[in-house]
Structure formats: C-alpha cells, structure tokens
Amino acid sequence: ELDEVNAYARSILSYISNFGKEEEMKMQLGSEEAASFARDMGPTKATSIVTCIPAYVDKDGASISTGPSPSRGGQNSMGQMSHDELEAILQEGGGEIPGAQEDEFDASLVPEGAVEFNLAASEIADAIQEVQSLPLEPVEDFEVPDNLIEDSVLDTLVADLKPSFVPLPGQDGVSHSADPLTGIVQKKLSNGISVNYCKTDNEPQAAMIRVVASGGRGIEKPLAAANGLGSVALATRALSEVGAIGQWERQQVELFCVSNLIHFVLETTEEFVVLDFHFASSGGGIRAVMEMIHLLLQSPRWDNASLVRAKQAYRAHYSSLGKSLERATLNNALTAMVGGSCCFLDPVPEELDAVTLEGAAEMLMAQMVPHNLEVNIVGDFDESELDANMLKLLGTLPEKSVDWEKWVDHSIHFVRGSLEQNNTKFFLADSDERACAYIIGPAPYRWQDISRGEGTEAAAGGTNVASLFDANDALQADKRQEHPLFMSVSLSLMAEIINSRLFTTVRDSLGLTYDVSFELQLLDRMEKSWYSVSVTSTPAKIDDALDASLHVLRELSTRRVSQQELERARRTLLARHETDLKDNSYLIGLLTHLQCETVPRKDLQCLQELTTVYNAATVADIYEAYNRMGLSDQEIYTCTGVSGENMEEQDAEAERQRQLEAAAAISEASQNGNLFEAIRIALDRQSKQ
Numbered sequence: 085e086l087d088e089v090n091a092y093a094r095s096i097l098s099y100i101s102n103f104g105k106e107e108e109m110k111m112q113l114g115s116e117e118a119a120s121f122a123r124d125m126g127p128t129k130a131t132s133i134v135t136c137i138p139a140y141v142d143k144d145g146a147s148i149s150t151g152p153s154p155s156r157g158g159q160n161s162m163g164q165m166s167h168d169e170l171e172a173i174l175q176e177g178g179g180e181i182p183g184a185q186e187d188e189f190d191a192s193l194v195p196e197g198a199v200e201f202n203l204a205a206s207e208i209a210d211a212i213q214e215v216q217s218l219p220l221e222p223v224e225d226f227e228v229p230d231n232l233i234e235d236s237v238l239d240t241l242v243a244d245l246k247p248s249f250v251p252l253p254g255q256d257g258v259s260h261s262a263d264p265l266t267g268i269v270q271k272k273l274s275n276g277i278s279v280n281y282c283k284t285d286n287e288p289q290a291a292m293i294r295v296v297a298s299g300g301r302g303i304e305k306p307l308a309a310a311n312g313l314g315s316v317a318l319a320t321r322a323l324s325e326v327g328a329i330g331q332w333e334r335q336q337v338e339l340f341c342v343s344n345l346i347h348f349v350l351e352t353t354e355e356f357v358v359l360d361f362h363f364a365s366s367g368g369g370i371r372a373v374m375e376m377i378h379l380l381l382q383s384p385r386w387d388n389a390s391l392v393r394a395k396q397a398y399r400a401h402y403s404s405l406g407k408s409l410e411r412a413t414l415n416n417a418l419t420a421m422v423g424g425s426c427c428f429l430d431p432v433p434e435e436l437d438a439v440t441l442e443g444a445a446e447m448l449m450a451q452m453v454p455h456n457l458e459v460n461i462v463g464d465f466d467e468s469e470l471d472a473n474m475l476k477l478l479g480t481l482p483e484k485s486v487d488w489e490k491w492v493d494h495s496i497h498f499v500r501g502s503l504e505q506n507n508t509k510f511f512l513a514d515s516d517e518r519a520c521a522y523i524i525g526p527a528p529y530r531w532q533d534i535s536r537g538e539g540t541e542a543a544a545g546g547t548n549v550a551s552l553f554d555a556n557d558a559l560q561a562d563k564r565q566e567h568p569l570f571m572s573v574s575l576s577l578m579a580e581i582i583n584s585r586l587f588t589t590v591r592d593s594l595g596l597t598y599d600v601s602f603e604l605q606l607l608d609r610m611e612k613s614w615y616s617v618s619v620t621s622t623p624a625k626i627d628d629a630l631d632a633s634l635h636v637l638r639e640l641s642t643r644r645v646s647q648q649e650l651e652r653a654r655r656t657l658l659a660r661h662e663t664d665l666k667d668n669s670y671l672i673g674l675l676t677h678l679q680c681e682t683v684p685r686k687d688l689q690c691l692q693e694l695t696t697v698y699n700a701a702t703v704a705d706i707y708e709a710y711n712r713m714g715l716s717d718q719e720i721y722t723c724t725g726v727s728g729e730n731m732e733e734q735d736a737e738a739e740r741q742r743q744l745e746a747a748a749a750i751s752e753a754s755q756n757g758n759l760f761e762a763i764r765i766a767l768d769r770q771s772k773q
Contacts, residue, residue, distance in 0.1 A: 091122045098127040104213045133208055140198035228339040232332060232375040238476050247479025248274045249471075252679075260471075265692045269467075270679060273479045276455030278679035281470065282462050282671060289366045291463025292668050293373055294675075295359040298609060298682040299451035299491060300352050301427035306494035307435075310443030314431030318394045318439050319448035320352045325390035329379040337376075344372040350380075354427045355609040357451050365465040374477035377459075381452050381481055384445075391441045398436055405430070409512050410520055413725030414616075416508050417522045420721045421614065423499045450491055453484040460675040462668045496612050498526050500718045507722045514727040519626035521724040523617040523634055526714035528571050530606040530613065531685040534708060535566040564705060568685040569697045572606070574709035577701055579604050579615075580653035581645055585636050590619065596629035597621045602637075609682045615713060623726045630724060638715055645703050658698055 094101075098121070102109045109127050121127050249258045249271050262269045262282075271279040305312040327334035341347070345364040352358070359380070363369045406412050415429070422428050459478065461470065499505075528534075564570055582602045590600045600619040607613050617637065621629040664670035674691055677683040714720065 088122075091120060092125065094120055095122040095125040095127055099130040100212075101216070102127065103130050103216065104209065133205075135203070135208065137203055138201050141201050142198060224335075226333065226335045226339060228343055229332065229336060231371070232330060232337075232340065232379055233477070238480070241480040242476055245275075245480050245482070247475045249475070250274050263688055263692070266688065268675065268678070268688060268691070270688065271471075271474075272679070273454070273474065275479060275481055275483050276457075277478055277481070278458045279474060279478075280458070280460045280675045280678045281467075282675060283465065283467065284462060284668065284671065285464055286666050286668050286671070288464050289364055290668075291363060291365040291370070291461060291465050292672050293361040293363070293377075294460045294672050295377060296458045296460070296676055296680070297357040297451040297453075297456050298355070298680060299456070300355045300357055302354050302493040302496075302610060303451070303491045304427055304447065304494065306425045308438040310438065310440040311447045312438055312443075313425060313427070313435040314398065315439045315444045315447045316352050316357070316451075317431065318391060318398065318436065319444035320350050320357060321394035321397060322386070322390040322441070322444065323380075323384055323448070324350050325393050326385050326387045328385040328387075329376065330383040330385075332379075340372070341376075344369055346373060346376070348373075348376065355607055357448065365463055370465060370469055371473050371477070374473045378477045378481060381457075384449070386441060386445050388441050391439075391444065395436045395439075398431060399433055402430055402432060402436075406512070409510075409514070409518065409725045409727050410618075412512065413510050413520055413723045414522050414524075414618075416510050416725075417524050417616075417721045417723040420501065420506055420508060420723070421498050421524055421526075422496060426496060427494070428496070447491075450486050453486055454481050455483065456486070458677065458680050460672050460678075462672045462675065493610060496610070498612075498614075498714075498719075503717060506718070506720065508724075510723060510725040512725065512727040513729065515729060517623055517728040518620070519623045519724065519726045520618065520620045521626055521630040521633075521722065522619075523630070523637070523720060523722050524614055525720045527604055527606070527613045527615045528575065528709055528712040529611050530572045530575070530608055531568060531683065532571045532611070532712075533566075533568075533685065534571065534712075535562065560700075561702075561704065564697070564700055564702075565708070567693070567697055568687070569690050569694060570705070571709060573694075573697045573701055574705045575604055575606065576657055577650065577653045577698075578640075578706045578709050580656055581649050581706070582637065582640070584649070584653070585639075586617070586633060589636050590629060590632045594628075594632055596625050596632055600629070600633060608677055608686070609680075623728060626724055626726065630722060634720070634722075640707075640710055645706055647703060650701070650703055650706065654698055654701065658695065661694070661698075 098109065106129055109129075250273070251258055252270060252272055258271070260269065260271075266282070267284075268280060268282045273279065299316070301313075301316045304315050307313065309315075327337055329337060332340070344367075346361060346369070347363070348359065348361045350357075350359050359377070361373045361376070363373050404411075405415060418428060459474075579602055586600045586602055591597050597619050598621070600617070602615065602617050605614050605616060617633050619626070619629045619633050677686045678688060678691075680686070
C-alpha cells in the first residue's frame with residue numbers, strides 16, 4: 085500500500101528530515117505522529133557525517149590536488165566523524181572537532197596561489213539545519229510519451245516527401261539481399277543517407293545503431309573564434325547536456341530512453357561526429373531509436389546554459405592536465421609534433437571562451453545533413469520492421485544543401501624542430517615517485533595506396549624492400565599492394581611484432597619497465613597518422629627504458645623480422661578477429677565507412693577478403709609499412725614525465741648515477757682491450773649531455 089511505503093520512507097529518511105531535532109522526534113513517538121513511521125522500524129537518527137574535503141582550493145574555490153592532505157584531527161582519511169563526537173558538537177551548539185590538530189605538512193607541496201580549505205563541523209550541521217527551513221516544492225510529474233512522433237505526423241511526412249530506397253552506384257535496381265560472405269545488406273535512401281546492416285545473434289533481442297557524419301573536429305577553424313578550435317567538441321557536449329529534442333523536455337526524453345532500454349552517446353573525433361545507440365530491439369525499440377535520430381537531426385534544442393556547462397567541463401579537463409603525469413607527458417609530446425592550434429589537442433581556455441552557441445551549432449549541424457550521413461545497424465532485429473522504420477523516420481529527413489568549401493579540414497603539419505624541442509621532460513610534484521615516457525612519430529595512414537607511389541619519399545633510405553622479394557614474388561607483391569587493406573594489414577602485423585619485441589627486450593631481458601606498449605593512431609579520412617610508444621618505470625630507470633624502447637623501434641632495420649615472428653603475429657591477429665566477431669561493437673566498427681565518400685577505399689571487398697589479405701602478407705610487406713614510419717631524430721618526439729617530492733635532488737642524483745655507470749662501462753671496455761667500444765660509450769654519453 086502507498087501509506088506503508090510512505091511510512092518506511094519517512095522512517096528511513098528521518099535522520100535527515102529531523103537532523104538537530106532528535107528530542108522533538110522522541111516526543112512524537114508517544115503521540116499520534118508515531119503512526120506516520122513504520123511500526124517495525126521507527127525513526128532513524130544521524131550517527132555520523134562523512135565529508136570529502138580538499139586540502140587546498142584556488143582563488144575561485146576549485147579543488148587543487150597536492151600530495152597527502154594535512155590530517156584534520158578527529159577525522160579519518162575520508163573525513164568521517166564518529167556519532168559520539170557528532171552528538172557532543174550538536175549539544176554544545178557547534179564548534180571545532182575535539183582534539184583537532186594538524187600534522188606537519190611539507191609547504192613545498194602547496195601549489196602557488198592556493199588557499200587552505202578549512203571547514204568546521206558546526207558549519208556542516210548549520211548548513212543541514214538551514215536547508216530544512218527552506219520551502220519544499222513537489223517534483224513535477226512528466227508525461228512519458230509512448231512515441232516521440234505521432235503516427236499522423238509521420239503519415240503526413242511520408243505523403244509529402246515520398247521516401248524510398250534507391251539503387252547503389254553500379255546497380256540497376258535496389259537489392260534487399262545480404263552479401264553471401266559477410267551477411268551485410270547495403271542500401272541508400274532517396275535523401276542520400278547510406279545504410280549498412282548485419283543481422284547477428286550475438287546479443288539476443290538487442291542491437292546497436294551508429295550514425296556517422298564526416299567532418300568532426302578537423303573542420304574547426306584553426307584559431308580562437310566563434311566557430312574555431314573546440315567548437316565541434318563543445319557543440320556535441322552541449323547538445324548532450326540539453327537532452328531535450330523537439331517538443332519533449334530532457335526529463336521526458338530520459339524517461340523515454342529508460343522505458344525503451346535505450347542508451348546513446350553523442351561524441352566527436354578528429355574526423356567524424358558519431359552517435360551510438362544500444363537498445364532492446366523488441367517491443368518497438370527500433371522505432372523508438374529512429375524517432376530519436378529523426379528529432380536529434382531535425383529538431384535539436386540548443387541552450388546557452390548547456391554551452392556554459394560544456395565549457396566548464398572542458399576547462400576543468402584542461403586544468404587537470406598538469407595534475408596527471410601520463411596525460412601531461414603525452415600532451416607535451418603531441419604538442420611538439422603538431423605545434424599549437426590543432427584538432428589533435430584539447431582546446432585551451434582562450435579557444436573555449438571564443439566559441440559561441442551560434443558558431444558551435446552551425447559547425448555541428450553543417451555535418452549532420454542526410455547526404456553526409458551513414459547509418460550502421462548490427463544486432464538481432466526484424467529486417468522488415470527495420471526497413472519500414474528507416475523509410476518513415478530516416479527517409480523523411482529533408483535534404484539540405486551545404487557549401488562544403490566553407491567546411492574543409494584545417495592544415496595539419498608535423499613540426500620538425502630541434503632535438504631540444506622534440507625531446508622534453510615534465511616534472512610533477514607528488515607524493516608518489518613514478519615515471520613514464522612517450523615516443524611518438526609520423527606513420528603511414530590506414531588507406532595509403534603505395535601502388536600509386538604515395539609516400540615513396542618516406543621510404544627513401546629505408547630497408548631495400550625489393551631485395552626481400554623473390555623474383556617469382558614480384559608480381560604477387562604488386563597485386564597485394566594494390567589491395568585497399570594492404571597498408572592497414574601490414575601496419576597491424578608490424579605493430580604486433582614490435583609489441584612482442586618491446587615486451588621481451590625492455591621488460592623481460594633488461595628489467596627496465598613493468599609496462600611498455602606500441603600503438604598506431606590510424607585515421608580513416610585524413611592522410612595523417614602517427615605511432616606512439618608508452619613506457620612506465622621508476623624515475624631512476626625511465627631514461628634507460630626510453631632509450632631501450634627507441635632502440636627496439638629502430639632495430640627492425642638491422643635485425644630483420646623473421647618468418648616465425650610473422651606467423652606468430654598473424655595467428656594472434658586472426659584469432660583475435662574471430663573472437664571479436666562475436667561482439668556487436670566490433671562488428672559495427674567493421675561496417676562503419678563502407679559507403680562513406682570520404683573513405684573511398686573501404687568497401688565490402690575489404691571485409692570479404694580481410695582474412696585472405698592477412699594470410700597473404702609477407703615479411704617484405706611489413707617493411708613496406710615500416711620504411712614509411714618517421715624514425716629519424718628529426719621525426720621522433722619524446723617526453724619523459726617524472727613525479728616525486730624532491731624532483732631537483734632526484735634528477736641530480738639520477739644524473740650522477742648515470743655518470744658513474746658510464747664511467748664504469750668505459751673502464752670495463754678499456755680493461756678488456758676494446759678501445760673502440762670505450763670510445764663509442766664516451767661519445768654516446770657526450771652527445772646526450
């Protein structure tokens with residue numbers, strides 16, 4: 085019964101509603117008021133207060149992270165106060181926590197301009213009691229809509245726009261049959277929206293939809309302006325913050341998603357704007373998602389307050405950059421590679437402040453037009469229901485013309501600075517002593533066509549690939565290089581081999597790190613990509629770990645990849661591919677861009693022949709990719725990050741230790757009669773100073 089539920093609710097929450105009025109509550113137990121509490125429970129009483137208190141704040145009141153915060157007497161590390169102390173404070177009418185005293189604290193760990201945050205227990209109690217005196221207003225009830233778009237509205241749209249499926253390029257008619265090898269169906273709507281879908285039973289009665297628009301942050305103007313850097317990122321965040329679409333308020337949309345088991349995320353990358361939906365495909369779930377897509381694209385609700393919140397979130401993310409050792413280290417290396425003002429970097433406060441709601445909305449909605457959209461669906465669904473809803477809800481999105489000359493990618497150049505500019509260090513004052521390092525540099529892009537000579541200048545001076553081919557293999561090599569997947573597969577195999585060597589050498593053999601990895605940041609639309617090596621170690625070993633990792637990267641030109649290494653990498657990647665096919669998230673990634681005009685080399689053939697290309701790959705193919713990576717001193721960018729309490733002393737001690745180790749190595753080489761080795765070590769040591 086409702087009365088019984090309300091009674092339990094009052095009992096459970098009386099420790100808040102009657103805070104500071106416990107005596108009055110006891111008196112109520114002997115009156116008619118007692119009936120309002122649950123009979124077997126009675127009222128509850130506050131026994132402790134747990135606070136999460138920053139040690140220091142900045143001038144604006146924002147929390148500042150330092151090392152260990154000063155101990156606040158009477159409270160444990162989570163700021164917890166026992167019920168005995170709480171009762172004593174309340175009876176005495178407030179005051180400081182008994183026995184409060186601060187431990188000694190290293191003043192060097194206090195950030196510049198920071199203000200110590202002091203909070204008395206009485207202030208907490210007074211704030212709770214003050215809130216109790218405020219008037220209470222009932223929460224507004226919102227109607228949960230069965231549908232976001234009425235049938236009558238849909239019928240009118242269909243009658244006016246007459247949506248239909250149209251033949252794909254090169255086809256005489258519309259095909260509804262799936263590809264026999266991949267099970268993928270490809271279609272195109274009359275308003276220009278491309279559709280790829282694949283039915284699977286990986287997740288029964290569940291499906292995923294991904295809507296992709298070409299553009300992303302790459303089309304932002306490379307300066308601080310209303311539609312400049314950060315505008316697309318802020319627009320996607322602001323639109324998500326609003327949550328309202330069409331005539332429906334945020335609360336109604338949230339309840340609609342909950343009742344239909346829909347989860348969606350709107351985000352942007354450097355190249356695309358992506359809208360992902362996970363939902364239950366039964367019980368009208370497909371129509372519910374299609375209605376949301378229709379209203380998001382046709383009737384988005386923009387609110388300046390949401391843009392302000394989005395800016396605050398990005399500003400907080402930026403301000404925390406210097407407090408994260410890994411993020412700051414990687415950011416320093418990326419900044420050295422691309423310079424400032426680039427979509428690969430987080431927007432800075434000046435760029436965020438310059439963005440306006442109109443500029444951000446214009447940048448985002450210019451990309452969300454039908455002929456620039458690709459819709460991908462994977463899951464367990466009824467195909468006829470899917471087709472019908474796509475026609476009614478996606479096919480009725482009106483066509484819009486966009487002047488694409490205004491929306492072009494801003495120029496991205498990899499800076500070739502001095503060795504000092506390319507190799508930097510970052511120090512973070514922190515109680516934990518640890519270190520990490522990043523190595524990054526240019527790499528071939530995923531869809532690079534080397535059969536047409538793309539990137540030949542990058543391969544100059546590398547390993548002579550032609551010498552690795554047998555005479556009978558030359559023709560087959562040319563055919564492999566013409567395949568759209570050639571560079572992607574070669575890079576994947578190369579990355580697997582490099583990762584194996586890094587782990588074996590830097591971790592197992594040398595014991596310099598507990599984690600090291602090589603990753604490729606491959607882009608689909610832009611003709612730019614890069615690689616990165618991340619390594620973690622102790623402050624004393626991080627420089628050696630960095631040098632060893634760089635040596636492993638470069639040694640592929642002298643220590644050739646063996647056939648055994650290739651076979652092991654091939655087995656690993658193909659086994660991973662077979663396992664991931666059971667994951668809808670992986671499958672929808674394979675479908676993405678199959679009909680994207682800005683990724684022209686990806687088509688259904690790529691998925692049909694993926695395994696074949698992997699099986700046909702040779703050692704020479706790996707070197708075709710490897711020789712196009714930037715590995716010279718001018719093309720490599722590194723940053724070493726170290727955290728600790730006394731950074732200057734540690735740095736000096738580490739340098740003295742390296743000098744002693746170098747001197748010992750020179751002495752040992754000289755005593756063994758290896759004069760050339762002693763000279764090499766000395767020269768190498770001199771070049772690093």
